[in-house]
Amino acid sequence: xxxxxxxxxxxxxxxxxxxxxxYWSCTGVDGEHSDSAYGTCGWADGHPxxxxxxxxxxxxxxxxxxxxxxxxxVEATLADRIQAQKTPAVATGTPW
Numbered sequence: 001x002x003x004x005x006x007x008x009x010x011x012x013x014x015x016x017x018x019x020x021x022x023y024w025s026c027t028g029v030d031g032e033h034s035d036s037a038y039g040t041c042g043w044a045d046g047h048p049x050x051x052x053x054x055x056x057x058x059x060x061x062x063x064x065x066x067x068x069x070x071x072x073x074v075e076a077t078l079a080d081r082i083q084a085q086k087t088p089a090v091a092t093g094t095p096w
Contacts, residue, residue, distance in 0.1 A: 001028050001029065001030040001078075001079060001082060002028070002029045002030070003026065003027070003028050003075050003078065004026070004027045004028075004029075005024065005025070005026050005061050005071075006024065006025050006026075006027075006057070007022050007023065007024055007057045007060045007061060007064075008023045008024070008025055008038075009022075009023045010022055010023070010052075010055075010060065012052050017051055017052030017053065018045070018049075018052075019043065019048065019052065019055070019060070020042060020043060021040050021041070021042045021043075022040065022041045022042075022060050022063070022064055023038070023039075023040050024038065024039060024040070024041060024061065024064050024069065025037070025038040026038070026074050026075065026078065027078075028075070028078035028079060028081075028082055030082050030086075033082045033085045033086055034082065035078050035081040035082050035085070036078070037074050037077065037078060039069065041063070041064040041067050041068065041069055043063070043067065048063055
């Protein structure tokens, strides 16, 4: 299974570039099956302190994971959901 984390957008103050919120997504793909999760992560005034123009996506993802986004739990949930797609417990239809 391939897992891809992305930061889709950042809210930041124009006055000093301080990032207040990051919008993240995580997508898991295993063959023809896929699932995704998304959320936000925010910071109190003054942290983190890297200038906006110098940020990288990997850096912001690291902040999210350090600030309450449970990377392992998100990835495990996606793996479970994809496994459920591969081996469904319920089917819909008629026998004729």
